[in-house]
Amino acid sequence: MLARVFEEHGLATTSISLVREHTEKVKPPRALFVPFPFGHPLGEANDPELQTRVMGAAFALLERETGPVLEDYPEDVYAGQNINLAQANSVPRPDVSDDVAFEVTRLRPYYEQWVSANAGRTAVGVTGVEQRRFRGLVRLLEAYAEGREIEQRRAIAPVRALGSGRPQGVLPGGTPAAKAGRFVPGIERVVVERDPKLDAIAFGIAR
């Protein structure tokens, strides 16, 4: 859709398509259909050679005289591999009874190691809530999920923030930080059942 707007303004475009059917309907001028999952238009993280090949194939479409052009990226990137990318609904839920708020705190040193090893990349802070407030926010959410009284106005902004700012991490022993993940759907269910207006909160948490 954006491609069409740009072409109308005299810009030549080439794009990556992850959903062939959608691209066939929308008909952008030049699109390279790739076999990669959502979140991976250029193939794989930290694989500059693959990313470069994909870009090269997309740029090659610019040599065509007329459009629309929809081509398949020719390389069989996953030949023989068992692809097992985690999507939100496929991560198994361990049976744990630990404290979610404490898990958030326990993740902190591993999170900080990750950040310093990865040139400062972090999703924490997108919503402006400081990390030191995370444990308190989780307690607030727990209270809400269990039907205890909380001050609603206080809840809304921090609740959205927790969903976006939760650090990604792996605890020692390789167990993903699953307790927070298990806890989040509990909040979602409670909010939707009790008050449809707070759908926005559940959405924000799920983020």
Next chain:
Amino acid sequence: MLNDSAPFTPLRKALSESRLALVTTAGIHLRGDTPFAGGDQSFRAIPTDTPPSDIVQSHASIGFDRTAFQRDINVVFPLDRAREFVARSEIGSLSRTCFSFMGAQRPPYDRLLQETGPEVARRLRTEGVDVVFLTGT
């Protein structure tokens, strides 16, 4: 959206003499910029020389794996790769500014098609851009 025809601007010069801009619908922006909300048809400007640690993603959909972007922005927004294409003289130059929108839109697309999309197109033309490389999530 079902289209019967496609507007088409041919690239009249070699890619090695062209200026490239990256535009993505991955819902990314500078740290500290306003996050995207669901149904948000606005855009964010991202200077091409922004360090990766200052680019975050606030795309409102929960349906895709974001960890690849966290590990390497180039899998979604290939700034480093684009610079390498320029270094190898396969692309002439990069724009000063790149842009991000949010994907997963539902109709009506009025603001995108009539306001924000054309505004970005105008800014890109002003920067002398010839080619736009578009990526989604």
